Amino acid sequence: MEFTRTEPDPASQTCGYQIQVGGWDNDGNRFCVAPKATGLYFCQEHHDWVIQDEPDGIVRMAPGNVRGH
Incomplete structure (x- = not known):
């Protein structure tokens, strides 16, 4: 599994888990x-x-988190 050490923007299309x-x-x-x-x-x-x-x-997320499209 590929990863990054910096948290992606929650408004991006990157998983970020x-x-x-x-x-x-x-x-x-x-x-x-x-x-x-x-x-x-x-x-x-x-x-x-x-x-x-x-x-x-139901998954609850903070405002600003976007869903994949």
């Missing part, structure tokens, strides 16, 4: 750089991870 916080070897944060899936806030893989923890099946 944080896949690592810090790390044992202090190699920093990692954010997914896959494109957002159509109609979703994340790529399909990370949307599936997030939706597992939502009891009502």
Whole structure:
């Protein structure tokens, strides 16, 4: 999986899901750089991870986050 160490703009079409916080070897944060899936806030893989923890099946995001198109 490709990643970046800087958080993508939530208004972009980049997934941006944080896949690592810090790390044992202090190699920093990692954010997914896959494109957002159509109609979703994340790529399909990370949307599936997030939706597992939502009891009502709704992903709530702060204003300014856009869905993929």
